[in-house]
Amino acid sequence: MSVTRVLVANRGEIAVRIINACQSLGIETVAAVSEADRDSMAAQKADRAFCIGPPRSADSYLSVDALIAAAQATGCDALHPGYGFLSERAQLAQACAKHNIIFVGPSAENIAQMGDKLEARRIAQSSGVPTVPGSDHAKNAREAAGLAKSIGYPILLKASAGGGGRGIKLVSNAGEMEATFSTAAAEALAAFGNATLYMERYVADARHIEVQVLGDHFGSVIHLGERDCSLQRRHQKIIEEAPAYALTEEIRIKVCEAATTLARSIGYRSAGTIEFIYDNDTGEFYFLEMNTRIQVEHPVTEMITGVDIVALQLRIARGETLPYQQANLRLYGHAVECRINAESPQHRFRPCPGRITKWLPPEGQGIRLDSHCYPGYVVPPYYDSLLAKLIVRGNDRAEAIHRMRNALAAFQIEGVDTGIPFLQTVIDDPDYRAGKVNTRWLETKLEEYASYSTPT
Amino acid sequence: MELSEDDVLHILKLIDESKFDYFQLEVGELKITVSKGEPIPISASPQSAAATQIPAPALQSVPVAPAPAPLKEAPKPLVIPEGMVAIKAPMVGVFYVAPEPGKPPFVTVDAVVKADTTVGLIEVMKVFNAVSAGVNGVVTAVLAQNGQLVEYGQPLFLVKPS
Numbered sequence: 001m002s003v004t005r006v007l008v009a010n011r012g013e014i015a016v017r018i019i020n021a022c023q024s025l026g027i028e029t030v031a032a033v034s035e036a037d038r039d040s041m042a043a044q045k046a047d048r049a050f051c052i053g054p055p056r057s058a059d060s061y062l063s064v065d066a067l068i069a070a071a072q073a074t075g076c077d078a079l080h081p082g083y084g085f086l087s088e089r090a091q092l093a094q095a096c097a098k099h100n101i102i103f104v105g106p107s108a109e110n111i112a113q114m115g116d117k118l119e120a121r122r123i124a125q126s127s128g129v130p131t132v133p134g135s136d137h138a139k140n141a142r143e144a145a146g147l148a149k150s151i152g153y154p155i156l157l158k159a160s161a162g163g164g165g166r167g168i169k170l171v172s173n174a175g176e177m178e179a180t181f182s183t184a185a186a187e188a189l190a191a192f193g194n195a196t197l198y199m200e201r202y203v204a205d206a207r208h209i210e211v212q213v214l215g216d217h218f219g220s221v222i223h224l225g226e227r228d229c230s231l232q233r234r235h236q237k238i239i240e241e242a243p244a245y246a247l248t249e250e251i252r253i254k255v256c257e258a259a260t261t262l263a264r265s266i267g268y269r270s271a272g273t274i275e276f277i278y279d280n281d282t283g284e285f286y287f288l289e290m291n292t293r294i295q296v297e298h299p300v301t302e303m304i305t306g307v308d309i310v311a312l313q314l315r316i317a318r319g320e321t322l323p324y325q326q327a328n329l330r331l332y333g334h335a336v337e338c339r340i341n342a343e344s345p346q347h348r349f350r351p352c353p354g355r356i357t358k359w360l361p362p363e364g365q366g367i368r369l370d371s372h373c374y375p376g377y378v379v380p381p382y383y384d385s386l387l388a389k390l391i392v393r394g395n396d397r398a399e400a401i402h403r404m405r406n407a408l409a410a411f412q413i414e415g416v417d418t419g420i421p422f423l424q425t426v427i428d429d430p431d432y433r434a435g436k437v438n439t440r441w442l443e444t445k446l447e448e449y450a451s452y453s454t455p456t
Numbered sequence: 457m458e459l460s461e462d463d464v465l466h467i468l469k470l471i472d473e474s475k476f477d478y479f480q481l482e483v484g485e486l487k488i489t490v491s492k493g494e495p496i497p498i499s500a501s502p503q504s505a506a507a508t509q510i511p512a513p514a515l516q517s518v519p520v521a522p523a524p525a526p527l528k529e530a531p532k533p534l535v536i537p538e539g540m541v542a543i544k545a546p547m548v549g550v551f552y553v554a555p556e557p558g559k560p561p562f563v564t565v566d567a568v569v570k571a572d573t574t575v576g577l578i579e580v581m582k583v584f585n586a587v588s589a590g591v592n593g594v595v596t597a598v599l600a601q602n603g604q605l606v607e608y609g610q611p612l613f614l615v616k617p618s
Contacts, residue, residue: 005527028527035609047527051607052548065581066548066608073548073605074527350461381461 001319003078003102007032007050007071008042009092010082011061012386013372014294015042018080021310030074032067034060036380041372050074055382061085064095071101078102078317080310084384087293088115104317106215106270106292113266114290118160118198124287127265129258132277132286134200141181144199145174154202157184161192163289165235170202205280206439208232208288209244211259212301214312215268216322223256224301224309225331231426231442233349238419238442239426240297240337242304245397246435247278255285262287271298271313280438296339296389299370303335303393334397336404338427341385344417348450353381357415362407366393366400379416387418397435401427422449534599534611541591542611545600549580551587551612553602561602563613567595575613578606593617 005028008015015031019042022029031046036055043049050070053060060066062085071079079101081087093108105111114120124131134151138144148155148171157180159167169184171177181197189195212224228246231239244252259274273295275288298309307324316322343349359375371388373379379387392407394400405427408420426432426445536542545551553561553576563575569589576587597614600606
């Protein structure tokens with residue numbers, strides 16, 4: 001297996017990130033771009049750009065046919081899917097295999113197994129990884145109500161085909177079950193084409209903990225430690241940190257071991273992330289789901305391990321063995337990432353496309369910026385609003401937060417509104433600094449923020 | 457000026473409902489370029505239905521570049537001469553000038569075309585799609601080669617509109 005030319009089947013900052021990793025390994029790149037991204041940074045940085053379709057993602061970045069045709073047209077022997085779009089569709093991995101293109105990621109089988117959240121839960125249980133107390137089967141509201149008695153309210157109804165925080169309904173008490181069940185099933189059918197639901201006990205005071213794993217073609221699986229991604233807005237992560245500072249050393253070791261056990265049990269290769277929910281009250285952790293791709297927040301792990309995860313994906317794809325052994329990996333300090341979106345915090349975070357007239361990122365010790373933006377770049381209205389990921393490392397959490405505070409203050413962007421003013425209030429918040437947060441904490445901060453920030 | 461989300465959506469809606477395929481708006485520092493391209497339904501014309509019967513030789517001519525082949529430069533953006541219109545590829549795929557190998561091409565230079573005239577085929581994943589002229593006029597140049605893999609939006613023909 002050799003990887004000499006990679007089709008970058010994504011856009012935005014991750015397309016640039018993949019191109020940089022390829023260049024570090026001497027691999028040529030072709031940026032697959034929609035018509036809206038012809039002048040994107042990825043298009044300019046890649047050896048070649050190839051237009052795959054109109055701006056609408058359904059006809060470009062979500063078209064398996066267009067991507068395969070583009071890979072063939074430009075003589076690519078591999079394809080990197082990035083995150084989002086088709087990265088977790090087994091169909092793309094299968095199409096690549098059929099056309100002798102190396103898919104830089106796990107096997108189509110692993111993607112399908114973990115894409116079915118109920119199947120993933122069963123796999124976790126059979127490999128001895130704890131899952132949230134609940135039930136794998138809830139055929140109808142009556143059965144669900146019966147099962148809920150032993151699980152205990154409040155409970156969550158989850159769509160088997162959901163994931164990433166989508167397709168979840170909270171049931172507070174038995175009286176709500178019947179109505180919520182039928183709504184949840186109907187919504188799951190409409191959104192995912194599958195009405196299957198399962199139940200989990202609702203953990204009220206929770207942290208989102210996830211473990212970065214890497215596997216090769218030869219059965220070796222290692223982890224690169226954990227991340228704490230508890231600060232979320234509508235299930236979208238906003239600030240991520242590594243390591244998971246709130247967990248005891250004992251639990252951190254356990255959660256990482258659980259992750260590698262699960263990945264090993266399915267013969268996982270490439271980079272993947274196993275997500276857990278951590279109960280602040282009981283100190284228990286439970287498997288949530290596995291993401292079979294590179295993740296947005298991978299840089300915080302790279303910052304404290306010194307490992308280039310995207311380059312490793314490419315090296316694994318071309319058949320190399322993992323160049324690290326678990327015992328040799330060390331974590332150095334603490335890293336924090338802020339997602340900087342084109343949105344207007346003063347206007348309920350509505351997206352804010354437009355031309356960036358000034359782009360002056362912060363620089364300095366321990367600062368990294370992953371971005372596709374430049375002065376004059378027009379943020380198109382068709383895609384997500386992520387402009388940049390600002391990542392800082394410090395020798396400890398306090399130093400990292402201090403650096404993030406300064407970096408956010410120094411970041412000068414004009415032409416589009418960004419979430420920076422809100423991120424600054426979060427970074428300065430005493431509860432955040434003390435680490436007294438959970439997965440619902442940011443939503444309460446948002447309400448506070450909305451109440452005192454007046455539209456301009 | 458500040459452009460709100462509603463403004464952008466409104467602009468997109470107007471373009472979507474208009475007959476224009478391409479729209480450029482410049483107000484001071486702000487410049488918006490919007491274009492649309494509708495994929496042609498597979499069964500858009502009888503030609504395309506017939507074309508799915510193309511025998512194997514046509515497929516063998518698909519240039520699947522081996523990996524070590526040098527990476528070809530992307531075609532330079534073509535400047536469309538004043539008064540001309542380009543017929544652009546509605547999708548990524550292999551472009552064919554004729555319904556079958558050995559058959560005469562759909563159109564050649566000086567051919568008179570109507571908006572619904574089929575001017576070529578684009579094959580993607582073994583499905584053949586007819587390319588319509590989209591404009592009434594006279595073909596003045598054939599820009600893409602038979603069997604060439606074309607990008608979305610790549611100019612295939614130049615037409616002098618009538």
